[in-house]
Amino acid sequence: MNKPIVRAHRRFIRVEPYIGLIAASGLFSFIGKQLKVFGPLGWPEAIFLGTGAACVLIVTLAAGLAGWRFFKPLQATPPARSAAVPQIDARLKEIEESRPDFSRLAETDGKVTGLTFRVDELDAWKEQLSRLMTEAVTAQTKRLERLEGKVADVEANLGQAIAKTAASQSLSDDRRQEQIASLYGSLAAIFDREHMRELAVPIEEIGKELAAPIEQQTRLDHEEWEAWEAKERGWQSILKAWCDVAERYLPGIKHSVMSVSEEQYRQTGIAQASQFPEDGLIAYKAFWARLNNWRGSRGEADGAVHHVAFDGGTVERMSVRGVFDLEDKS
Numbered sequence: 001m002n003k004p005i006v007r008a009h010r011r012f013i014r015v016e017p018y019i020g021l022i023a024a025s026g027l028f029s030f031i032g033k034q035l036k037v038f039g040p041l042g043w044p045e046a047i048f049l050g051t052g053a054a055c056v057l058i059v060t061l062a063a064g065l066a067g068w069r070f071f072k073p074l075q076a077t078p079p080a081r082s083a084a085v086p087q088i089d090a091r092l093k094e095i096e097e098s099r100p101d102f103s104r105l106a107e108t109d110g111k112v113t114g115l116t117f118r119v120d121e122l123d124a125w126k127e128q129l130s131r132l133m134t135e136a137v138t139a140q141t142k143r144l145e146r147l148e149g150k151v152a153d154v155e156a157n158l159g160q161a162i163a164k165t166a167a168s169q170s171l172s173d174d175r176r177q178e179q180i181a182s183l184y185g186s187l188a189a190i191f192d193r194e195h196m197r198e199l200a201v202p203i204e205e206i207g208k209e210l211a212a213p214i215e216q217q218t219r220l221d222h223e224e225w226e227a228w229e230a231k232e233r234g235w236q237s238i239l240k241a242w243c244d245v246a247e248r249y250l251p252g253i254k255h256s257v258m259s260v261s262e263e264q265y266r267q268t269g270i271a272q273a274s275q276f277p278e279d280g281l282i283a284y285k286a287f288w289a290r291l292n293n294w295r296g297s298r299g300e301a302d303g304a305v306h307h308v309a310f311d312g313g314t315v316e317r318m319s320v321r322g323v324f325d326l327e328d329k330s
Contacts, residue, residue: 024054125227129234136202143198147191158183189309192245196305199242200298206235207291214271214284225277232287239294246301249308253301257293264289 029050162180210232213220220228243254270288273281 024057025051027054119223122223122227126230129231132202132206133234136198140195140198143194147194151187151191154187158187186309189249189305192248193302193305193309196242196245196301199238199245202238203235203242203294206231206238210235210287211291214275217272217275219275220277220280222277225280229283232283235287236290239290242294246297246305249304250297250301253297257297258290259293260286260289 025047027050029047031050158180161183210228213224213228239257240254243257247254265282265285267285271281271284275281276284
């Protein structure tokens with residue numbers, strides 16, 4: 001603790017100026033003692049006179065040197081560069097180059113904000129799809145309830161017809177069984193016709209929604225494409241349900257609608273690959289082919305169901321264009 005204090009104290013106690021002052025005073029006292037100009041002086045008077053002369057001389061020299069330096073200042077010289085300065089400059093340059101690019105951070109923040117908006121838009125799409133599916137299921141449930149009421153009425157009438165048929169002796173047992181089977185087949189065909197009409201509505205509407213962005217030359221990013229794929233999977237499940245009903249009246253129609261030929265994959269002019277991420281163009285061509293296959297087969301399927309429902313046709317007698325297509329390909 002005391003060593004720094006002693007070291008600092010020594011800086012203020014310098015004996016050199018005092019030695020110089022004493023030497024100058026002694027010199028001037030000796031000179032004054034020898035000179036006869038001042039008359040006979042004792043040593044005390046000579047020492048006092050020498051000390052005063054030494055002080056005057058010192059003050060005069062100090063004032064002269066200070067004035068000389070004031071009017072003739074030294075030229076400023078640049079400090080000598082150390083050998084370590086280039087290394088320091090190079091290190092500072094590395095530190096400057098390694099600083100983080102805050103503009104990229106701002107750009108990244110903007111992208112994160114954009115992704116947040118995309119997620120919100122995707123949630124809105126999912127909510128809209130869920131609402132459409134709920135409305136479709138609700139409407140279908142109500143329609144089925146009405147159809148069940150109609151079926152109950154028809155069954156009541158059918159019971160009366162069966163009673164009358166049983167009472168009639170002119171008809172054979174085989175004829176009665178055939179009439180009963182025809183009546184039940186007609187009822188089932190009427191129910192299936194209404195079911196197919198209900199499924200056709202979301203197939204057409206959702207199909208137009210899926211095709212709209214592509215027809216408008218819109219480019220889909222990854223979030224929009226994921227929403228499109230989710231919506232297309234729901235649309236495809238509805239399409240398969242329609243095909244399952246139509247398959248009972250036109251065997252082979254499901255394969256005819258759902259299958260996609262090589263010619264349809266190679267077809268151009270539908271959309272551009274730049275509108276989709278990665279292999280999205282192939283998935284879109286498959287969707288577009290199934291939609292067109294369904295549109296082309298819908299009229300034939302409706303006619304087959306109508307024939308069974310009202311013209312006395314049976315399921316076993318029905319044929320379909322897809323059956324002949326399969327035979328030609330084989």
